[in-house]
Each structure stands twice: as C-alpha cells, then as structure tokens.
Amino acid sequence: MQKKILLINRPEGTPDHNDFKVVEAEIDQPSDGEVLIRTIYISVDPYLRGRMNEGKSYVEPFQLNEVITSGVIGQIEDSKSDRFSKGDVVLGSLGWQEYSIAKEDTIRKIDHNQAPASAYLSVLGMTGLTAYFGLLDIGKPKEGETVVVSGAAGAVGSVVGQIAKIKGARVVGIAGSNEKTSYLKDQLGFDAVINYKTQNVPDALKEACPDGVDVYFENVGGEIGDAVLPLLNNFARIPVCGAISSYNNETEDKGPRVQGHLIKTSSLMQGFTVGNYSSRFGEGAKELAGWLSEGKIQYEETVTEGFDHTIDAFLDLFKGKNLGKALVKVGDINE
Structure with missing residues (x-):
C-alpha cells in the first residue's frame, strides 16, 4: 500500500x-x-x-x-x-x-x-531554466546595467541574480527577512538588498538604484512591482515570471496602471512560462551545469x-x- x-x-x-x-x-x-x-x-x-x-x-x-x-x-x-x-x-x-x-x-x-x-x-531543472530564459531571452542584461529581482531569495530569483552578475550587471534583490537578504548579499554577491518587511520599498529602491532600473525580474507583483515602475530607464525590460502576492487573493488584484510608465520609457513588459522554451532546454541546462561546476552559481x-x-x-x-x-x-x- x-x-x-x-x-x-x-x-x-x-x-x-x-x-x-x-x-x-x-x-x-x-x-x-x-x-x-x-x-x-x-x-x-x-x-x-x-x-x-x-x-x-x-x-x-x-x-x-x-x-x-x-x-x-x-x-x-x-x-x-x-x-x-x-x-x-x-x-x-x-x-x-x-x-x-x-x-x-x-x-x-x-x-x-x-x-x-x-x-x-x-538549479538544473525547471526553476533554473526559468531564471535562465526569462532573464537572458527577455531581460537581456548588459554590463553595467541595474537589474532588480523580487522574490530574490527564492529558487528562481536567486539564480536570476547570479546570472545577472555573471553578465556584469549591478544586482538589487528584494526579499522578506534579514536571513534572506544576508544570504543574497554575503553569499551570492548581490550589490544591494532590500527587506520589504522592514524597509520602505520605494525609498529603499531609490537609494539602491541611483541610476534607475534597466531590468526588473518580476516574481511578486503587488506593491513591490508598483514601486519599481517609476524608476524604469528608457528601454527597460520586465520579464514577468510570477505574481505570488496575488495568488491567494479572493478578489481581482488592482493597483497603479502600468501603461503610462511603459509608454514614457519605451519599456518592454513580457509574461512567460518556462514551457515556452522547451525546445531549448538542452542549451539552458548545459550552460547552467557549466556555471555550477565552475562555482559561478550557488543554490x-x-x-x-x-x-x-x-x-x-x-x-x-x-x-x-x-x-x-x-x-x-x-x-x-x-x-
């Protein structure tokens, strides 16, 4: 039995x-x-x-x-x-x-x-591949750009931040405890971290992103996502992977409208699921395995x-x- x-x-x-x-x-x-x-x-x-x-x-x-x-x-x-x-x-x-x-x-x-x-x-499965394709195919971070990751201590977000560092970006992670922010900064090498439970997120983001935001990897949605929008640089990219803040809502999620921010900055906001890239899983898994063996990413x-x-x-x-x-x-x- x-x-x-x-x-x-x-x-x-x-x-x-x-x-x-x-x-x-x-x-x-x-x-x-x-x-x-x-x-x-x-x-x-x-x-x-x-x-x-x-x-x-x-x-x-x-x-x-x-x-x-x-x-x-x-x-x-x-x-x-x-x-x-x-x-x-x-x-x-x-x-x-x-x-x-x-x-x-x-x-x-x-x-x-x-x-x-x-x-x-x-890291070598669905969550690692989600980070890999969402960041590199939609986010396209360039050296010196600022990448913000919400849900940054999760299975996807933590890999996103590390790949962004490999690509030479400045990485800002948002998480929900001091343990998580310490992990991101001290072990994974994030440049700045924000504890959304103890800090004012809009103010903390302005301080952490003095040159604005070029890529926002969205895992959370809600008020955290709202706080990033005013900081978008021209031609910013927003891969939308998740919106866990609203998954258990019993009514429709509402908030500031995004259209004005996207038009003003000519930004791209694109939702995706890892299944979109199933034909390329071999490519992503090989790259992730290489970074893992070289010690460039941890999990x-x-x-x-x-x-x-x-x-x-x-x-x-x-x-x-x-x-x-x-x-x-x-x-x-x-x-």
Missing part, C-alpha cells in the same frame, strides 16, 4: 489542509513500456496554486479528487521498458504519492553522480523530510519560509 495526496476543494484564498486529502491505495504494477517509480523528492512550487483554480490558464487545472502532480525525482523499482532499468534515477511530472507508474516517454534519466539528484528539480534548498509533511511544505511557500528551492524528501536513493 502507499499514500497519495488528492485535491478535494478549490481553495478560496490561501489553501489549507482542508483542501487536501491523504488516502491509501494499492501500488500498481507496470505494463509494457512502463516503469514503477519510488518517490525520492517532490517539488513544491508557487505555480501549483494557480492549477488549483478552475478557468483558463497556461496549464490545465487539477481535477478534484485526483492526485496532485509536480516535478518528482524517483528511482525505478520495476521496469517493463527497454529504455530504463531497475535502479535508474529519473525525473518526471508525477503524482504526490509514494510510488508512481510512468510511461517510458514521460520521464528522463538523470546522473545523480554529476550533481545531487535534488539539483535537477532546482540553496529548503528540504522538508517525510511524505506526510508534503502539504505543510507547500503551504509554507505562502508564508515565505523557504530559502531557495522548496522540496520534500520522501526517501533515499539505493546505490
């Missing part, structure tokens, strides 16, 4: 435990072309909140009374596939459950000797131990408790 986590309610506002249900079910056996995977790591991500709502989006909403899915690292326990063997460590979009059946063309093998397995869910993980704490780890995202990538460790890799 195994445990699975189902979505049983569409959350109203911030999700809580009543929106989920843990059930026990038999472990299925693979058919031809399939494998049985034992879960090692589960990725918990802010975008999953949007999939809990009904309505049109860039990805289908979760169905009620069905297993929630996200990025998962697992180890193959049984294989009916010519492509995979028992013991292979693989990555796929799989369920929040202890064991999964997957078709051979929906997973890929990873080399956990080249980098820790968890890195393939963070942090907040790892919650135990499958039974998966829901808690997800809910903690909206309390700002994670530094870097939030993961749940379900088991160990058998060598």
